[in-house]
Amino acid sequence: MTQKTIRNLSKRGHKTVKQLPKAPEQGASYWIDSPNGKREFTHPLFKFPAKFHPPIVRWAIDTFYEDGVILDPFMGSGTVQVEALAKGIDSIGIDVDPIAIYISKVKSTPIEPETLKKEFEVLKRALSNKIELHSKVEKIEGGDISVRKFNVEKNRLPIPPIPNIPHWFRLYVIIDLAQILKTIDSVKIRNKSRDFFKACFASIIRRVSNAEPGTVSGLEVTSIQSKKNKTRKISVYKTFFSKVESEIQNMAELWKASKKSADNVSVNIFSGNVNDILKKKKSFEDVSLIITSPPYCRAVEYSRRHYLEMYWLKFVKSQDEQVSLTHTYIGRKLVRRLDWD
Ligand SMILES: C[S@@+](CC[C@H](N)C(=O)[O-])C[C@H]1O[C@@H](n2cnc3c(N)ncnc32)[C@H](O)[C@@H]1O
Incomplete structure (x- = not known):
C-alpha cells in the first residue's frame, strides 16, 4: 500500500476539516492535516514517540487560552512550547527525559537562519577532510571496516560507553558519528547553533543504527531489520547534512513567526520528575492553561527508546545511571515496589 492509500484509509469515518471547530460535535471524529504538511516550524526536528x-x-x-502562561507537565519534544512561542505566549514545560529537554530547548530557541547557514558552512569545512574516510565502504551493501581499522581510527574520538556497541552500529558508523560529534563540540560557532547541530545529530542516530527505525515503543535490532541491514548502505555524513539543511528551513519558519510576536516571550523548561517539580509552586503561579498528553501506561518506554541518543549526548555514562533514570518515568512496564506509592 502506498502512503497515500494508507492516509486515505485512515481518513475514512472522520470529518476532514481545515480547522477544528471550537465546539466539536459530541461523538464526532475529525481528521486534520498540518496546513503546510510536515514543514511547519521546528516540529519535525526529532521523531519523538507519541508526539502531539x-x-x-x-x-x-x-x-x-485567555491570558497567563501555558504549562505542559509532560512536555516531550515541546510541541506546546513551539506553538505557544509562535503565538507570542509564555510557556512552561516539564519532562524527566533528558532527550526531551534538549530537543524542546532547541526547538523553541529561534535562531536567525542566515547565521545558522553560515555556521553550518563552518562546520562542514571543519569536517571536510573526514567525509571521504569511509566513502568506499559506505557504497557496499552491508559494508563495514575491520576491527583492526576501527581500533586505529577510534583513537581520541568520543565513543560512548554503550554496552556491546557493535550490536547497535556498524564500526565505521561509530567512527563517523564520533567525528561529527567531536567537531560540533570543538568548532568555533555560537552555542545556540552548536545545540541546534547537536539536536540534528541526535535525530539521525537511530536512522544510521542497526535498530529497527519504526518501532515506537522501544529499541530493538529485530530479525527483519537484521536481514535488511545486510543490503543496506549507510552514509552518516549525507544523512546528517541533509537533516541539518531541512531543519534550517524549518527554523526559518519559526524565526519568522516568533519575530511577529512579542520579543521577550519566555519558554521556561524544567528537567526532572513532575511530582518533584510541581512542588515548586512559585514558578507555576501564572499558569492559566494546561495542555498535555501524558505518558500512557506501558505505551512507550522512553528511556529505552532514547537509550542510544542518551549515551551519545552524554546524558548517561553508565548502565547504572541509565537504569536509575528509567525508574523516574511514569507509565513504564515494570514498577519497583519502592516506587509504587
Ligand atoms: C506522550 S509524551 C508527550 C509528548 C509531547 N506532547 C510532544 O508533543 O512531544 C509523554 C512524556 O511524559 C514524560 N514523562 C514520563 N514520566 C515523567 C515524569 N515522571 N515526570 C515528567 N515527565 C515524565 C516522558 O518522558 C514523555 O516525554
Whole structure:
C-alpha cells in the first residue's frame, strides 16, 4: 500500500476539516492535516514517540487560552512550547527525559537562519577532510571496516560507553558519528547553533543504527531489520547534512513567526520528575492553561527508546545511571515496589 492509500484509509469515518471547530460535535471524529504538511516550524526536528499533532495544540490554545502562561507537565519534544512561542505566549514545560529537554530547548530557541547557514558552512569545512574516510565502504551493501581499522581510527574520538556497541552500529558508523560529534563540540560557532547541530545529530542516530527505525515503543535490532541491514548502505555524513539543511528551513519558519510576536516571550523548561517539580509552586503561579498528553501506561518506554541518543549526548555514562533514570518515568512496564506509592 502506498502512503497515500494508507492516509486515505485512515481518513475514512472522520470529518476532514481545515480547522477544528471550537465546539466539536459530541461523538464526532475529525481528521486534520498540518496546513503546510510536515514543514511547519521546528516540529519535525526529532521523531519523538507519541508526539502531539500540532494542529490539536493550536486548536486548544485558540479555544481555551485567555491570558497567563501555558504549562505542559509532560512536555516531550515541546510541541506546546513551539506553538505557544509562535503565538507570542509564555510557556512552561516539564519532562524527566533528558532527550526531551534538549530537543524542546532547541526547538523553541529561534535562531536567525542566515547565521545558522553560515555556521553550518563552518562546520562542514571543519569536517571536510573526514567525509571521504569511509566513502568506499559506505557504497557496499552491508559494508563495514575491520576491527583492526576501527581500533586505529577510534583513537581520541568520543565513543560512548554503550554496552556491546557493535550490536547497535556498524564500526565505521561509530567512527563517523564520533567525528561529527567531536567537531560540533570543538568548532568555533555560537552555542545556540552548536545545540541546534547537536539536536540534528541526535535525530539521525537511530536512522544510521542497526535498530529497527519504526518501532515506537522501544529499541530493538529485530530479525527483519537484521536481514535488511545486510543490503543496506549507510552514509552518516549525507544523512546528517541533509537533516541539518531541512531543519534550517524549518527554523526559518519559526524565526519568522516568533519575530511577529512579542520579543521577550519566555519558554521556561524544567528537567526532572513532575511530582518533584510541581512542588515548586512559585514558578507555576501564572499558569492559566494546561495542555498535555501524558505518558500512557506501558505505551512507550522512553528511556529505552532514547537509550542510544542518551549515551551519545552524554546524558548517561553508565548502565547504572541509565537504569536509575528509567525508574523516574511514569507509565513504564515494570514498577519497583519502592516506587509504587
Ligand atoms: C506522550 S509524551 C508527550 C509528548 C509531547 N506532547 C510532544 O508533543 O512531544 C509523554 C512524556 O511524559 C514524560 N514523562 C514520563 N514520566 C515523567 C515524569 N515522571 N515526570 C515528567 N515527565 C515524565 C516522558 O518522558 C514523555 O516525554
